[in-house]
Amino acid sequence: MKPKTTKVETTRKKKKGFLLRLYIAGQTPRSLAALVNLKRICSEHLDGKKYRLEVIDLVKHPQLAHEDEILAIPTLVRSLPVPIRKIIGDLSNLERVLVGLDPDGALQRGKLARV
C-alpha cells in the first residue's frame, strides 16, 4: 500500500484513462478490505485500460477530504473520466462497483440502465 499525497490534476484534457482515488481513514479492517477489493477489481475489469490509483489516508491528511467532499469512509472517487462518481463502502458489492466505475463506458453511452 502506497499512501500518496498527490494534488488534484487541474488540467482535465480528454484522457482516456481512469483516475481513481481511494479515501481511507487509518488502517481499519474496512479500509484494508476496500483496498484489496479495489485492486482485484482493477486488475480484472480495468485490464488493458490506463488507470491511475491513489490511496489517501485522511487521518494523515485531513484537509484533503474537502477537495473531493468526502464524508463516508471508505470512498472511492472516480475523478476521471467525468462525470465524477463516488462509490462508498468496502467495495464488496461488485455489481455496484462496476456500475459506479463503468469501466466500459456503457453507462456513459446510455446502453446500460443505472441500478
Place this chain on the structure above:
Amino acid sequence: MPKRPQRSLETKSLPKAPTGISGLDEVSFGGLPRGRTTIVCGGPGCGKTMLGLEFIVRGAIEYNEPGVVLAFEETVAEMTRNVASLGFDLKDLIRRKKLFMEYVHIEPREIQETGEYDLEGLFIRVQNAVETVGAKRVMLDTLEALFSGFPNEGILRAEIRRLFRWLKDRNLSTVVTAEKGDGTLTRHGLEEYVSDCVILLDHRINEQVSTRRMRIVKYRGTRHGADEYPFLIDEDGISVLPITSMELHHSVSAQRIVSGVADLDAMLDGKGFYRGSSVMVSGTAGSGKTTMASTFAEASCQRAERCLFIGLEESDHQVARNMKSVGIDLQKWVRKGLLVHEAWRPTQYGMEMHLLRIHKLIEKVRPRAVVIDPVSNLINSTSRREVQSMLTRLIDYMKSAQITFLFTSLIHGGTALERTDEGISSLIDTWISLRDVELNGERNHVLHVLKSRGMAHSNQLREFVLTARGIQLRPPYVGPAGVLTGTSRLSQEARENADAVARQQDIERKRSEVQRKRRALEAQIEALKTEFSAEEKGLERDLEQFLKVQTQVTLNRAQMARSRNAGSRAAKKGARK
C-alpha cells in the same frame, strides 16, 4: 433596564452558552446548552440557518468563542452574502481564525453504495475544522442533507448518534438545523438523539401578514419560557420578544411632569402626569388627539428630555406640517436631536413586528417619553387578546424603564365613550377623553379626565380650542342647563353680561337718586340754618337794645333823684348806690 434578580437555582442547572440574540437569552434563561446539541427545526424559510449563524458568529465576536460552520445546503459565498447585511464580515472572521466555514456538497446521483461504510470522513472534517480555529461552537446546516445523500438509514442514524456524542465529548455547543416533519418535530426524527434542547421555529401567514414564532419545545435540565414567542428578522438579525416581566415589580416615581397644556395640568391636581405612567388620549375622529400628543412631545423636548414619537397614521412630515398650524414646531426638536419621529404603515407588519420595532427603537433612542399615535391602528384584524397582550408588554416595558408613555386611541363614533376597542382601560394610569359636543348646529371640542390614578383630578368637562398658540382650555361654564360650549355658551354669556350691565345701570341710577335727595335735604338744612341765624342775630340785637334801654332808665332814675335833691340822706343813698 433593571437587572433580573439573580436566582441561586441557575448556577445549579445546566451551563449555558449565550447566543447574543436579542431576547433569546432571556427566554432560555441564559442561552443554549453548553457542550450539548440543540436542534432548530422548522419549515423552509423559517430562519433556522440565520439563528445558527448568529449563534456562531456572535459567539465568535461577542463571547470570543470561535466557531465552525459545516453547511450542506448553502455555499460559503452564499452564506457570507446573506449575513453581510447584518454587519457580519465572515471573510474577516475566517481570516482571523475565529470562524471556519466549509461547504459540503452532497450529490445523491453521484453516490453508489457498495457495502459497509461509516461517516468517518465527516468526523475527520469536523475535527480538522474545530482544531484549526480552536472552536467552541459548531453549526451543522442541515443534517437532513445527509439523509438524501446516503440511502442506508441504519448506518446514518448510528453515525449521527455517534456524531452527537463526539461533539458532546469535546464540549462543543452545537446547533443543528432540521426540516420540520409532518406531525413530527423533524422529518427524520433527529430529536430522538438530541434530548437536550429543541427549538421550533414557525412562519405563518395570518390574513396576508406574516408572523414568525419561536418555541422552546424541550430544554432539559433548566427552566425556560415555554410559550410561543414572536420574533422578527431584520437588519440586526433575529430579535425575539419575551414578556418582560412575570411579576409586577416596578419602581415608581412620584415626580410629576407637565402635559404641555397648563390648564390640563391644573385639572390634574395642578401638577400634571406622574413620570413613568401610561396616558391614553382617546377620542373620535378629528377631536384633537394628535395635537394633544404633539403638545406632550414638545413639552418633553422643552425639558430637554428625549421623546420618541411613533406615528402609525400620518407621515412625520404631515404631522409636522399640521402641528405648525397650532404653533408646535416639531421639526425644530428633531433637528436638535430631542425628538425622534418615526412613522410606518400599520398594515405592513403583524403585531409582533410592530412591538419589536418599537422595542428596538426605544433601545436605540433611550427616550424619557414615548408617544404612539394612534395605537388603535394596530388592531387591524388580530384578536383583542393579542392587542391587549401586546400593549401590556409595551406598558410593562416602559414602566420598568420609567418612560412616560402617551398613546392615542381612536374611538369610532357611536360607541360608548368608556369602551375602547383594545379593552385596555385597566392598564392605563391616566385617561383623557376628547369629545365633540353637538349643540345648536355646531360641534365643539370638550376634554374630560376620565381617570387619573394617584391624584385628585378634576371631573369637569372643559371646552378647548385649537388656536395658533396650541390647545387652549376655556374657563368652565356651567349654566342652568348644564355645560355649554361654543356659540350657545357665547350667547348665554352675552345674555348674562347684558343682564349684569342692566343691573349695574340700575344701581347707578339709584345711587345718583339718593345723592340728589341728600343734596336737596342738605340745601334745605342750609336754608333753615341761615334763617335761624338771621333771627338769632335779630333777637340778640333786640336784647342788646333792651339792656341799653334798661341801663338808661336806671341812670335816668338816679339823675332824677339827684336833681330832685330828695334829701341829703336820699342823695347820699343815691350816691352811695
